[in-house]
């Protein structure tokens with residue numbers, strides 16, 4: 001006959017002390033923390049007091065950003081384009097149409113955001129849950145002076161708790177890697193090129209950016225995702241979860257029809273078949289695409305390469321530098 005035993009367990013992610021009544025056959029990994037809703041089966045979660053993003057920024061992101069920064073006066077041009085008005089507009093739009101996450105509202109998301117902030121050694125930004133999406137974009141980080149994150153309720157419904165942690169960690173990666181001036185400009189450009197803001201006054205301002213600036217912004221934008229997928233893995237510390245989140249965010253839901261192992265195999269084959277040179281040309285065909293995070297197979301193949309890199313620049317070496325709780 002099974003017997004119930006009172007046990008206390010610290011959640012490795014958020015450190016909450018959970019009091020549980022466990023049957024002898026219960027496995028901790030099947031139980032959720034009452035605060036962050038992540039699995040209580042994890043024994044150890046590494047965190048960094050300070051983590052230099054240069055330790056994990058993807059080389060393609062670094063190169064594309066260097067190319068962007070070589071454009072004379074680019075920072076000044078973008079700051080002028082975005083200005084306080086644009087940032088405020090995005091914030092007001094979010095505040096008016098989304099639910100702000102707090103300890104009293106979507107408390108489990110608030111706890112997950114705390115985990116990401118503590119893991120990467122960053123201040124916690126504001127987080128909103130939006131009822132819709134932004135022209136197909138379901139998670140994004142906006143703002144230069146005062147960044148904030150928005151996730152769609154649709155994403156929240158499709159992803160499980162660990163996968164949501166992966167999404168939040170990816171978004172905070174944009175803050176950690178100091179992407180936000182370029183990222184907000186690139187997203188604004190995309191909104192203007194797409195349908196979301198095509199007829200707003202911002203459209204005219206964006207058109208004043210020359211084609212070389214637009215091209216540099218949009219090609220960098222895809223490569224920036226690779227660094228943030230690494231940030232996501234550093235926080236989640238489980239590659240399968242990050243890859244599942246990527247697959248789900250890209251293709252809807254993972255079910256019997258969409259098998260993660262097959263998706264990973266596809267990513268490995270993709271890596272063998274294509275080289276970055278070809279992809280660079282392909283980006284130009286995708287510039288007007290409204291897809292926020294394209295090429296999940298490519299992103300998974302890049303993430304697998306980093307995870308399997310056993311050198312000092314690889315995932316394992318960096319994870320070891322994290323502190324145990």
Ligand SMILES: [Zn+2]
Pocket residue numbers: 011012013014015016033034035036037038
């Ligand atoms: Zn927890």
Ligand SMILES: [Zn+2]
Pocket residue numbers: 170171174224225228293
């Ligand atoms: Zn991103």
